[in-house]
Amino acid sequence: xxxxxxxxxxxxxxxxxxxxxxxxxxxxxxxxxxxxxxxxxxxxxxxxxxxxxxxxxxxxxxxxxxxxxxxxxxxxxxxxxxxxxxxxxxxxxxxxxxxxxxxxxxxxxxxxxxxxxxxxxxxxxxxxxxxxxxxxxxxxxxxxxxxxxxxxxxxxxxxxxxxxxxxxxxxxxxxxxxxxxxxxxxxxxxxxxxxxxxxxxxxxxxxxxxxxxxxxxxxxxxxxxxxxxxxxxxxxxxxxxxxxxxxxxxxxx
Amino acid sequence: xxxxxxxxxxxxxxxxxxxxxxxxxxxxxxxxxxxxxxxxxxxxxxxxxxxxxxxxxxxxxxxxxxxxxxxxxxxxxxxxxxxxxxxxxxxxxxxxxxxxxxxxxxxxxxxxxxxxxxxxxxxxxxxxxxxxxxxxxxxxxxxxxxxxxxxxxxxxxxxxxxxxxxxxxxxxxxxxxxxxxxxxxxxxxxxxxxxxxxxxxxxxxxxxxxxxxxxxxxxxxxxxxxxxxxxxxxxxxxxxxxxxxxxxxxxxxxxxxxxxxxxxxxxxxxxxxxxxxxxxxxxxxxxxxxxxxxxxxxxxxxxxxxxxxxxxxxxxxxxxxxxxxxxxxxxxxxxxxxxxxxxxxxxxxxxxxxxxxxxxxxxxxxxxxxxxxxxxxxxxxxxxxxxxxxxxxxxxxxx
Numbered sequence: 093x094x095x096x097x098x099x100x101x102x103x104x105x106x107x108x109x110x111x112x113x114x115x116x117x118x119x120x121x122x123x124x125x126x127x128x129x130x131x132x133x134x135x136x137x138x139x140x141x142x143x144x145x146x147x148x149x150x151x152x153x154x155x156x157x158x159x160x161x162x163x164x165x166x167x168x169x170x171x172x173x174x175x176x177x178x179x180x181x182x183x184x185x186x187x188x189x190x191x192x193x194x195x196x197x198x199x200x201x202x203x204x205x206x207x208x209x210x211x212x213x214x215x216x217x218x219x220x221x222x223x224x225x226x227x228x229x230x231x232x233x234x235x236x237x238x239x240x241x242x243x244x245x246x247x248x249x250x251x252x253x254x255x256x257x258x259x260x261x262x263x264x265x266x267x268x269x270x271x272x273x274x275x276x277x278x279x280x281x282x283x284x285x286x287x288x289x290x291x292x293x294x295x296x297x298x299x300x301x302x303x304x305x306x307x308x309x310x311x312x313x314x315x316x317x318x319x320x321x322x323x324x325x326x327x328x329x330x331x332x333x334x335x336x337x338x339x340x341x342x343x344x345x
Numbered sequence: 346x347x348x349x350x351x352x353x354x355x356x357x358x359x360x361x362x363x364x365x366x367x368x369x370x371x372x373x374x375x376x377x378x379x380x381x382x383x384x385x386x387x388x389x390x391x392x393x394x395x396x397x398x399x400x401x402x403x404x405x406x407x408x409x410x411x412x413x414x415x416x417x418x419x420x421x422x423x424x425x426x427x428x429x430x431x432x433x434x435x436x437x438x439x440x441x442x443x444x445x446x447x448x449x450x451x452x453x454x455x456x457x458x459x460x461x462x463x464x465x466x467x468x469x470x471x472x473x474x475x476x477x478x479x480x481x482x483x484x485x486x487x488x489x490x491x492x493x494x495x496x497x498x499x500x501x502x503x504x505x506x507x508x509x510x511x512x513x514x515x516x517x518x519x520x521x522x523x524x525x526x527x528x529x530x531x532x533x534x535x536x537x538x539x540x541x542x543x544x545x546x547x548x549x550x551x552x553x554x555x556x557x558x559x560x561x562x563x564x565x566x567x568x569x570x571x572x573x574x575x576x577x578x579x580x581x582x583x584x585x586x587x588x589x590x591x592x593x594x595x596x597x598x599x600x601x602x603x604x605x606x607x608x609x610x611x612x613x614x615x616x617x618x619x620x621x622x623x624x625x626x627x628x629x630x631x632x633x634x635x636x637x638x639x640x641x642x643x644x645x646x647x648x649x650x651x652x653x654x655x656x657x658x659x660x661x662x663x664x665x666x667x668x669x670x671x672x673x674x675x676x677x678x679x680x681x682x683x684x685x686x687x688x689x690x691x692x693x694x695x696x697x698x699x700x701x702x703x704x705x706x707x708x709x710x711x712x713x714x715x716x717x718x719x720x721x722x723x724x725x726x727x728x729x730x731x732x733x734x735x736x737x738x739x740x741x742x743x744x
Contacts, residue, residue, distance in 0.1 A: 172482055174504070179455065179540075186539045187462035191387065198544030199601050199728055202451065203483055203504030208729020211596040217610065219594035220731055221512065224483030224502040232501040239519035243346065244621075260465070261458070261477045291525075296442075296497070 097288040097343070098241060100320055101275040102158025106149035108142055108256060108269025114307070115268060118314065122321070131162065131213050139196060140209060141177050143255040146271035147206040148213075151251045154273035162210075165249040165275065166218035166240070169207040170233035172226045172309045173257050175200060180258040206253065219245075228331040230272075230312040231338030234292045241278040250274045254310035267308040272317050285345035287320045296336035316340065346621050347522045348588045350581040350740065353431030355420045356680040358571040358667045359393030363424035367667075368684050371692040372712055376666050378555040378567050378696075383537050388546055389553045393569030393668025394537055395419075402489075409489040411454035411480040412536035412570075417490055420534075420572040431576050431584070432494050432530060439527035439579075445498035447516050448487035449509030449533035451672030451727075453502070454480035456538040486534045490574075498526050504672065506727030507635070508594075509533055510573065511675030511735055515592040517577045532574035532676035541568055541671060548602060556638035556669070557696040558662035559647075559708050563638045569668020573676030575683075581740065586687045590720070590738045591624070593617025597730025604642050604726065608649025611635075611724065614732035615653055618722065622736045626654045629736070630715055631691040632722045633682045636662025637669055646724065647704040654706060661709040665696030675725040679735060682721040686739045691715050 105125045107115050115125075129148040132140065147169060155162045178201045185193055202208070204222035211220050221240075225232040230252045237250050253271035280286060316328050323344045331338040355363065359377035360370040370377065378391040399415035400422060406414075421429045436444050461475040479485055484502040491500040499520065503513045510533025517529035545551045545566060552565030577589060595617065597610035604611070619626060632650065636643055643662075650660065663681050670677050685691055693711040700708045723735045 172484065174483065179458075182540055182544075183455070183459050183462045186459055186543060187466045191543060192547040193540075193543045195544070195547040195549075198540070198547060201540065201544070202506045202728050204506060204727070204729045204731055205601075207505070208596075208601055208731065211598045211730065212600065215598050217596050217598045217613065220505065220596045220729065221503065221516075222505045222729075222731075224504055225500075226478065226482055226484050226488075229484070229501070232499055235499055235525065236501070236516065236519075239516070239523045239525060242523045243519050260471070261481075294499075 095290065097290055098238060099277045099280045100287040100289060101277050102154045103317055103320055104150040104153025104157060104273040105317055106146050106271045108146060133213060136209060140200065141175050141255060142269055143171065143175055143253055144206040144209055146255060146269060147251050147253040148210065150271035150273040151210060151249060154249060154275050158275035160275060162214035163216045165247060166245050167207055167210060168221040168233050168236055168248060168250045170223045170229050170252050171254055172224050172229045173254060174203040175205050176257045177255055180261065227309050228338055229309050231292050231331040234330060237276050238291050241276060247275065247277040250276060252310050252313045254308045268311060270308060270310050272313040287345065288343045290341035292330060292338050292340045294336045294338050298333060298337045346518065346591065348590045349518055349521055349577045350585045351575050351587045351589060351683060352578045352582045352585050353428050353576040354574065354680055354683055355423060355428035356573045356677055357395060357416055357420045357423060358677055359395055359569055360667060362397055362419055364684060365424065368688065370666055371681065371684065374693050374695050374711060376555055376695045378668055384539055384542060386542060390551045391555045391567040392537065393567065395570055406489060406492055408476045408479040409485060411457045413450065413454050413486045413534045414489045416536055416572040417486055417534045420574050428574060435528040435576060435578055436496060441495060442497040443527040444496045445520050445526040445529040446487050446491045446496055446500040447503060447513045447529055447531050448490060449503045449513040449672045449675060450483065450486055451504060451506050451509055451535050452538050452541060453483045454485050455540055456536050457481060459539045490530060505731040506729060507671050507674050508725045508727040508731045508733045509672035509675060511725040511733035512594060514575060514589065514675065514679060514735055515594060515733060518589055518592065521577060521579050528576060528578040530574060531577055533673035534572040535570055535670055535672040537570045550639050552638060555696055556665055558636035558638040558664050559643055559694050559700060560697045561699045561701040563640065563643060565639055566637045567668045569670040571667060571670040571673045571677050573673055573680045575679060585740050587683050587737045588740050589735065591618045591622025591736040593621065593734045595732045599730050602728055604645035606645060608645040610730055610732045611646055611726050612649035612652050614734040615649065618734040618736050624720060629658055629720050629722050630718045631685055632658060632660035633678050634660050634662045635724045635726045637664060647706060651705045656705050657707055659691045659707050659709050659713065661692050661694040663692060665694060675733060679723050682723045682737055686718055686721055686737060689714060689716050689718050
């Protein structure tokens with residue numbers, strides 16, 4: 093296949109509550125989806141959010157499965173709500189006039205908290221993108237990866253993560269806290285045969301029953317993770333069909 | 346890289362609605378910082394608040410109604426709706442599905458969430474008009490602009506604190522170079538909110554006076570709010586006055602809030618931008634610095650400048666005039682460099698009295714005429730050690 097594509101060099105996944113019934117109902121069959129991370133220093137581990145821990149765990153696994161040093165990879169972190177737990181606490185403290193706010197919580201509330209800590213923890217001086225969509229956030233991050241890998245970068249790490257948001261902000265939500273990560277490259281590595289992705293595309297007319305997005309926008313990455321893991325080529329839906337659905341063509345070796 | 350044309354740009358800041366009031370303020374070096382008014386505080390600080398009434402969000406998009414959305418709407422419609430007209434023309438030329446939206450924001454509609462929490466505390470319920478997903482989720486403002494402008498291309502937000510909208514401009518370039526889009530609305534929007542005022546105060550980074558970036562006695566930041574939008578296109582139009590010719594991005598890998606002492610990461614971003622543009626540092630006629638006004642930020646940036654530029658390169662900071670507009674700063678200050686190109690001058694540094702004697706570069710205390718201005722650089726650096734530097738070039742309007 094001569095068409096431009098992205099090579100998948102490594103993947104990782106993590107869940108906030110890997111043993112929960114909701115996660116089991118996904119039937120992912122992933123191994124190693126817990127929250128273990130070596131790269132998050134113990135002091136930071138105590139102080140950082142679930143979102144950042146999830147992102148670290150998945151990112152670390154993707155790098156080790158690709159056998160690439162994390163310090164060598166530019167990163168794209170995507171999350172629709174990012175550090176929403178910390179933000180909720182700060183807004184609540186402000187409403188209750190519990191001032192001054194915690195300076196640590198304040199800087200841990202920025203959307204690029206996870207990508208910032210990642211670059212510091214692994215000593216990564218490459219560009220770090222922190223972006224947000226909503227239901228189509230994973231697909232758009234893949235598009236951003238595509239644009240970077242066909243202009244300025246050769247290899248990069250993409251992390252899509254979401255913690256469970258507070259009920260006050262999204263009443264009745266049943267989100268599953270999870271993260272997935274992919275090490276992607278513009279070129280197939282020499283002597284290796286790996287899975288390849290086409291450019292993500294949006295079909296505005298296409299509707300389907302993919303329901304992952306209702307449980308968390310980050311789950312939109314799961315069908316692709318699963319297809320790569322199980323070596324199944326074909327069209328993979330990478331966003332629920334809210335405002336048109338996004339797809340990519342996966343070619344497995 | 347493929348240079349892209351800036352076919353329209355617009356801005357809303359404390360200086361006023363549109364490019365004209367900002368240009369006037371730059372030329373007369375008039376600060377818009379005043380003692381904080383919009384939000385009641387138990388400490389002293391100055392802010393750059395947008396005081397004019399903001400336009401209302403139309404009925405079918407009411408769920409997006411937030412101060413951020415209104416600032417964005419004001420930027421579309423100020424000065425005769427010039428920017429909106431340019432976007433509509435681009436969508437007609439290329440097709441609405443070929444025009445994307447990439448917006449930088451640091452706090453999105455958190456102001457509405459803050460108000461909602463206060464209401465919840467006093468009444469026991471969130472206000473009926475509060476819509477977290479469409480007002481505060483980080484993509485809200487970008488999605489609002491996409492719907493308001495009836496565009497159908499890719500749409501997302503970038504949120505890397507104070508480098509957000511500089512990075513949005515870079516991302517827009519990539520979308521066009523790779524053929525995903527033919528035009529992209531890029532920029533940034535951020536509004537005043539309790540969180541950033543209290544947060545920067547608790548980090549002891551706010552000044553009790555109007556901030557004085559690059560001054561020997563500088564002692565912190567003044568926050569601002571605003572919106573800046575650029576229309577990047579593959580092809581030039583008759584109104585094109587500038588092109589984006591390079592960008593550079595990097596991470597400090599040093600500290601969440603403190604800059605690298607020698608400015609290693611910011612120097613790397615500037616070096617990458619120069620390399621992408623195929624320019625030597627000496628070709629840059631003016632640098633708009635990030636220059637927040639904290640002791641460490643300005644020192645770090647000026648050390649990075651000294652490692653790259655001759656001492657003759659004019660540079661200045663704008664936050665003494667507009668306040669630090671955080672996620673919008675990259676776009677607001679890109680607009681300032683575009684105004685400098687279009688009107689052949691370099692702005693001074695509002696509020697400065699004595700340039701810090703440690704700085705070896707030509708810090709402009711007042712605006713200067715630059716008849717031959719050709720290339721300008723714009724720097725923005727954020728929490729997490731996230732850096733971006735952009736280079737714009739003047740396009741001859743007479744062909």
